[in-house]
Amino acid sequence: MEYWNNRFSEKGKIWGTEPSKTALYAFKLFIEYDIKKILIPGAGYGRHTKFFSIHNYDVTGIEISEKGISLAKKLDSKSNLILGSVLDMPFDDEIYDAIFCYNLFHLLLEKQRISFIEKCYNQLRNAGFIFFSVFSEQEESFGRGTKIEENTFESKPYRPTHYFTEEDLLQHFYAFSVIETGIIEEKENHGELGPHTHRLRYIFVKKE
Numbered sequence: 730m731e732y733w734n735n736r737f738s739e740k741g742k743i744w745g746t747e748p749s750k751t752a753l754y755a756f757k758l759f760i761e762y763d764i765k766k767i768l769i770p771g772a773g774y775g776r777h778t779k780f781f782s783i784h785n786y787d788v789t790g791i792e793i794s795e796k797g798i799s800l801a802k803k804l805d806s807k808s809n810l811i812l813g814s815v816l817d818m819p820f821d822d823e824i825y826d827a828i829f830c831y832n833l834f835h836l837l838l839e840k841q842r843i844s845f846i847e848k849c850y851n852q853l854r855n856a857g858f859i860f861f862s863v864f865s866e867q868e869e870s871f872g873r874g875t876k877i878e879e880n881t882f883e884s885k886p887y888r889p890t891h892y893f894t895e896e897d898l899l900q901h902f903y904a905f906s907v908i909e910t911g912i913i914e915e916k917e918n919h920g921e922l923g924p925h926t927h928r929l930r931y932i933f934v935k936k937e
């Protein structure tokens with residue numbers, strides 16, 4: 730929480746206010762599968778909750794950083810924004826058509842990841858969907874920093890990162906049926922890194 734509070738306090742809306750290329754891709758799938766009500770864990774300062782809510786989705790976001798939530802409430806007045814850790818879900822009795830989670834899952838350690846997926850499963854309707862994007866093993870930063878768990882490194886203090894191979898990501902979602910998975914190249918330009926490209930792995934699954 731401290732890491733993200735500092736990051737948002739120092740850099741503000743780091744990734745801009747437009748949705749990521751990944752979110753635009755998920756949006757196409759959400760239209761195709763007639764999704765209306767979305768949960769967005771790790772909502773940050775609200776660029777994705779805003780994008781989906783202005784496209785008339787019923788959106789709830791969860792975010793651990795107070796600074797993130799306070800920026801999000803200014804950017805996005807339509808979504809329901811909850812301050813808290815995704816590891817303490819559920820925060821409501823709602824059941825969602827889909828869960829969209831952009832670049833949060835790789836920040837969790839193994840036991841936390843397993844528990845989080847279970848919590849997501851429980852908040853989805855039958856035949857509901859999950860779209861997650863995560864850092865892949867093809868990221869330039871793979872292997873940098875102190876190894877904490879298998880394929881998990883802490884290159885910045887208090888920010889472990891797990892790098893997913895395809896097999897690893899599929900294993901995490903063994904309880905779902907996989908619709909598609911792949912790599913999306915996400916270009917960013919911020920801070921000390923300047924222009925750089927992430928090779929994100931995404932997965933789109935259905936609860937059976």
Ligand SMILES: C[S@@+](CC[C@H](N)C(=O)[O-])C[C@H]1O[C@@H](n2cnc3c(N)ncnc32)[C@H](O)[C@@H]1O
Pocket residue numbers: 730733734744770771772773774775776777791792793794797813814815816830831832833836
């Ligand atoms: C890489 S950022 C992505 C933010 C947002 N999805 C976006 O793309 O604009 C990861 C976000 O997850 C949040 N986060 C990290 N751990 C969390 C947790 N346990 N519960 C809720 N949010 C968390 C961070 O505060 C941060 O806002």
